[in-house]
Amino acid sequence: MLGALAFITREQMIAYDTSNNATVCRYSRRYDLGERVYLTLCKLDGYVILDIRRFINNTATITGIALNVDQWLNLKRLVPRLDAVIGVGSSD
Secondary structure (H helix, E strand, O other): HHHHEEOOHHHHHHOOOHHHOOOOEEEEEEEEEEOOOEEEOOOOOEEEEEEEEEEEOOEEEEEEEEEOOOOOOOHHHHHHHHHHHOOOOOOO
């Protein structure tokens, strides 16, 4: 499903001023990862950013990471290797 969405490029992300924790995007979907950390699909000028961030009092903090399409696809490709390293799905 995410492959069909338009993602913002790294250069476009850098061009926006997000100082003082000001958000420039509209949150479209938020998924709870536990311990006040959320994965959010964020829409910005027709693009989508996959944002993983800690929230305090329902407000995003600067603690987190925003991924563009290239970074998201690289992370997706690494998941099987990461699973193997941390032992997910092993019978040990």
